[in-house]
Amino acid sequence: MQLEYFLLLAAALFCIGVYGLVTSRNVIRVLMSIELMLNAVNLNLMAFSNFLDPQGIKGQVFAVFVITIAAAEAAVGLAIVLSIYRNRDTVDMEQFNLLKW
Amino acid sequence: MNLAEGVQLVSLLLLSAMMLGAALGVVLLSNIVYSAFLLGGVFVSISGLYILLNAGFVAAAQVLIYVGAVNVLILFGIMLVNKQRDFTPIPNAWIGKLATGVVCLGLFALLGAMVLGTPWALSTEAAAGDAAIMLIGEHFFSDFLLPFELASILLLMALVGAIILARREFLPDEDLDQPADQVLTLPERPRELVSAGSTGNTADESGDR
Numbered sequence: 391m392q393l394e395y396f397l398l399l400a401a402a403l404f405c406i407g408v409y410g411l412v413t414s415r416n417v418i419r420v421l422m423s424i425e426l427m428l429n430a431v432n433l434n435l436m437a438f439s440n441f442l443d444p445q446g447i448k449g450q451v452f453a454v455f456v457i458t459i460a461a462a463e464a465a466v467g468l469a470i471v472l473s474i475y476r477n478r479d480t481v482d483m484e485q486f487n488l489l490k491w
Numbered sequence: 492m493n494l495a496e497g498v499q500l501v502s503l504l505l506l507s508a509m510m511l512g513a514a515l516g517v518v519l520l521s522n523i524v525y526s527a528f529l530l531g532g533v534f535v536s537i538s539g540l541y542i543l544l545n546a547g548f549v550a551a552a553q554v555l556i557y558v559g560a561v562n563v564l565i566l567f568g569i570m571l572v573n574k575q576r577d578f579t580p581i582p583n584a585w586i587g588k589l590a591t592g593v594v595c596l597g598l599f600a601l602l603g604a605m606v607l608g609t610p611w612a613l614s615t616e617a618a619a620g621d622a623a624i625m626l627i628g629e630h631f632f633s634d635f636l637l638p639f640e641l642a643s644i645l646l647l648m649a650l651v652g653a654i655i656l657a658r659r660e661f662l663p664d665e666d667l668d669q670p671a672d673q674v675l676t677l678p679e680r681p682r683e684l685v686s687a688g689s690t691g692n693t694a695d696e697s698g699d700r
Contacts, residue, residue, distance in 0.1 A: 391606060392499075392503075393611055393612075393613065394606055394607060395503060395507075396540070396544070396605075396608055397515075397602075397606040398508050398537075398602075398603055399510070399540075399627075400509075401534075401599055401602035401603060401606065402511060402599060404509070404598075404602070405595040405596070405598050406511070406514045406515060406518055406595075406603075407514075407518075408591075408594075408595050408598065409518055409592060410517065410518035412587075412591045413518075413591050414518065415578050415670050416523055417572075417620055418565060418569055418572065419523060419526060419630065420518055420529075420566065421518075421568075422526060422527070422530050423517075423518065425530065425557075425561060425565075426514055426517065426518075426530075426533065429533065429557075430523045430585055432537070432553075433537060433540060434575075436540075436541055436546055436549065437544060439544070439546070439609070440501040440544040440546065440618060441613055441614065442611065442612060442613065443512070443547055443614065444545075444614055444616050444617065444618040444619060445614075445619060446618055446626075447546075447626050447627065447630075448630065448677055448678055450546050450548070450549050450623060450627055451627055451630045451631065452529050452666060453546075454549060454627065455547050455595075455635075455638060457549075457552060457553065457556050457557070457641060458556075458642045458646065459580050459642070459645070460557075460561065461556055461560055461561055461646075462645055462646055462648075462649035463649075464561045464564055464565065465564065465649050465650070465653040466587055466649050466652055466653050467632060468564055468565070468567075468568040468653075468654070469529075469652070469653040469654075469656035469657040470543050470656055471568060471572060472568070472572065472656070472657045473569060473656050475571075475572050480574070480585060481572050481574065482578045482579075484578070484581060486684065488535045
């Protein structure tokens with residue numbers, strides 16, 4: 391039964407991340423929501439690794455890769471935010487209509 | 492995990508309450524600095540959950556990378572970008588928020604029904620425990636060697652890309668007039684040079700700068 395607890399927890403964290411991703415207007419908060427979603431995925435991987443594959447632990451290897459990619463994503467995302475802030479002088483998502491038609 | 496069943500359950504409850512509360516705070520609080528610090532709380536709680544899942548190495552990596560690097564990076568980003576000015580309100584913004592909330596609750600219900608309805612093939616083997624570090628190392632250098640090397644290349648690319656994107660571009664007017672020899676250098680703020688003709692205090696001052 392413990393596996394289901396962890397999976398439900400990860401699902402709740404993922405849904406909170408999706409809500410923050412869609413509704414927040416500050417770009418940095420959007421980046422934080424993406425980190426929440428990545429962590430939810432990691433929690434899923436670790437739960438599967440512990441309960442379904444306790445001797446092979448491929449899930450932990452996958453989680454380490456996801457952590458690496460998330461760190462790279464945060465660095466590049468914040469660089470893009472800084473660059474946009476310099477050009478448009480705002481961090482409001484509603485005013486980033488560069489790619490909107 | 493050689494803790495008693497009850498201790499595991501209580502710590503799971505405490506950690507999940509901490510994690511969900513902090514995650515809701517990240518999303519819902521209006522002050523973004525509070526959100527960033529609560530994000531650190533989410534990361535630390537998830538690291539505790541990893542320890543409950545017999546994964547000490549990944550828990551340590553989580554604290555080091557997320558709390559030590561990503562969260563500090565986000566705090567620096569807030570510090571560089573923060574503008575004490577409220578966003579202009581959008582009319583009928585609550586409809587979007589309500590719709591998003593309904594969609595997220597529906598997604599959670601769907602995921603929950605899937606999780607509870609699936610017959611998981613639970614393994615009865617003992618967990619690897621502290622031998623997990625050696626197992627992870629073996630995976631990295633045998634069957635996951637190519638992704639491991641690709642991850643290092645990706646980190647290098649992200650490093651270079653972040654520096655290129657975030658560097659301050661500044662084109663002084665005189666650079667536009669000089670062709671050829673300066674074309675290949677990236678535009679950058681010119682350094683203040685010590686003028687050769689000046690003597691005494693002025694030269695010292697500009698040298699100190």
